[in-house]
Amino acid sequence: MNIFLKWFYIVWFGLVLLLNLLGVIGTAITTKSFFETLSWLQETYSPFNIWTHLLNIILCLPGLGAYIWLKKRKSNENQQTH
Numbered sequence: 031m032n033i034f035l036k037w038f039y040i041v042w043f044g045l046v047l048l049l050n051l052l053g054v055i056g057t058a059i060t061t062k063s064f065f066e067t068l069s070w071l072q073e074t075y076s077p078f079n080i081w082t083h084l085l086n087i088i089l090c091l092p093g094l095g096a097y098i099w100l101k102k103r104k105s106n107e108n109q110q111t112h
Contacts, residue, residue, distance in 0.1 A: 046093070053074075
């Protein structure tokens with residue numbers, strides 16, 4: 031179970047990162063200039079755009095849950111062996 035949880039959170043966080051990168055790459059491909067892409071990037075990932083950050087946090091929650099669960103399982107295993 032520990033190996034599954036480890037791979038799950040690694041893959042999950044990787045997929046969230048990949049989705050963000052694909053969004054940037056897709057925007058770069060569809061816009062006409064570098065400056066349009068840069069403007070979109072600054073608007074989307076601005077510290078004041080709470081919707082993007084909130085969405086990323088929500089998307090990361092299953093991976094974070096698996097990470098916390100793995101840490102609890104490991105600490106319980108360590109307590110049982112001592």
